[in-house]
Amino acid sequence: MRTPRQILLHRHRHAEPALDWLRRDALAQALPRVQRAEPLASRRKAWLPPGCLLLWEDAVRPWRFAWTGLAAAWVAIFGLHFASGGAPAPASSARVVTATPELRAELESQQRWYAELLDSPTEEPSKSPPRHWGPRSETRPAGWVKGGLPLS
Amino acid sequence: MKMVAVDVDITPLVEAARHGDANAWDQLLRRYQLPLFTFVHALVHHEHTSFDIVQETFITAVRHLGTLRAEERFGAWLFGIAHQKCVQQWRRATRDRLVFDANATELPLEVAGPEDEAPSAWLVRRECADRFVSALDELSPAHRAVVVLHFLEEFSLEQIAAITATPLGTVKSRLHYAKRRLRERLEERP
Numbered sequence: 001m002r003t004p005r006q007i008l009l010h011r012h013r014h015a016e017p018a019l020d021w022l023r024r025d026a027l028a029q030a031l032p033r034v035q036r037a038e039p040l041a042s043r044r045k046a047w048l049p050p051g052c053l054l055l056w057e058d059a060v061r062p063w064r065f066a067w068t069g070l071a072a073a074w075v076a077i078f079g080l081h082f083a084s085g086g087a088p089a090p091a092s093s094a095r096v097v098t099a100t101p102e103l104r105a106e107l108e109s110q111q112r113w114y115a116e117l118l119d120s121p122t123e124e125p126s127k128s129p130p131r132h133w134g135p136r137s138e139t140r141p142a143g144w145v146k147g148g149l150p151l152s
Numbered sequence: 153m154k155m156v157a158v159d160v161d162i163t164p165l166v167e168a169a170r171h172g173d174a175n176a177w178d179q180l181l182r183r184y185q186l187p188l189f190t191f192v193h194a195l196v197h198h199e200h201t202s203f204d205i206v207q208e209t210f211i212t213a214v215r216h217l218g219t220l221r222a223e224e225r226f227g228a229w230l231f232g233i234a235h236q237k238c239v240q241q242w243r244r245a246t247r248d249r250l251v252f253d254a255n256a257t258e259l260p261l262e263v264a265g266p267e268d269e270a271p272s273a274w275l276v277r278r279e280c281a282d283r284f285v286s287a288l289d290e291l292s293p294a295h296r297a298v299v300v301l302h303f304l305e306e307f308s309l310e311q312i313a314a315i316t317a318t319p320l321g322t323v324k325s326r327l328h329y330a331k332r333r334l335r336e337r338l339e340e341r342p
Binding site for chain 1: 172174177178181182185186187189190193194199203206207210211214274275276277278281284285288300304
């Protein structure tokens with residue numbers, strides 16, 4: 001006689017060597033991360049926000065060579081910049097153009113032209129008679145007869 | 153045949169594992185690897201998938217042990233992770249169609265009798281072992297999950313409810329139905 005537990009476990013006994021390998025593999029994958037985080041957590045300063053350690057472990061530490069390369073590239077860029085004198089390159093929009101008399105005359109004529117355009121008298125809108133707010137009988141023309149034609 | 157003991161006190165091992173003790177982790181996972189594989193295989197019925205799920209369960213357990221509050225509940229917590237991964241696997245396989253719940257025929261709660269019978273009290277004749285296994289396979293995944301957890305690790309109904317994320321009443325009725333079905337099959341004449 002056997003218990004259901006014995007029957008069930010016996011049924012999968014052949015899987016044990018594979019499970020042993022799988023267990024070691026899982027621990028090799030997951031445990032170093034935990035072991036690294038543990039002493040780091042114990043060294044952590046009290047003022048350090050809890051998210052910092054996680055950020056360090058997940059975002060910075062795995063890509064530390066990429067981050068180092070990026071930092072080196074920026075240092076090189078700054079080095080080249082300061083080696084070339086450090087003066088900012090003149091932007092095209094900031095160029096200083098010397099005003100010649102012809103150009104000045106042209107600008108003045110344009111300004112006059114704009115001023116004329118703005119000050120030119122425009123056609124006034126047609127003035128409608130002031131609206132009378134009151135009974136319509138008061139606005140009827142003289143001689144108007146209700147229901148018929150005017151008498152005159 | 154060497155058997156894995158059910159009632160070994162794992163609390164000191166879990167405490168050591170919390171501090172990243174590799175040896176403690178190895179002992180803990182070795183203690184649970186075969187029952188966990190048996191449970192997962194009973195649910196997914198595919199050997200390679202079962203290995204994958206067990207490995208994922210181990211990795212998840214190592215990385216998230218901090219979320220475990222009580223050391224003595226480590227076993228139920230580990231089986232809960234495995235159960236979640238089995239459900240995810242079903243969902244992937246059936247494209248979000250929940251065969252797991254659809255196949256589960258529930259009994260009214262009042263029909264379910266008291267489940268005070270210990271799993272170790274169940275004794276199956278050697279010649280009936282195959283019939284027991286095939287009867288188990290005929291159950292729906294929901295019933296199988298409950299009865300395998302009950303037989304394998306002797307989890308309480310509350311623990312099974314927590315592992316399978318199912319109401320306690322549902323667990324009671326599933327266990328009652330599954331045991332009755334198994335008993336009927338074992339009593340049939342070959």
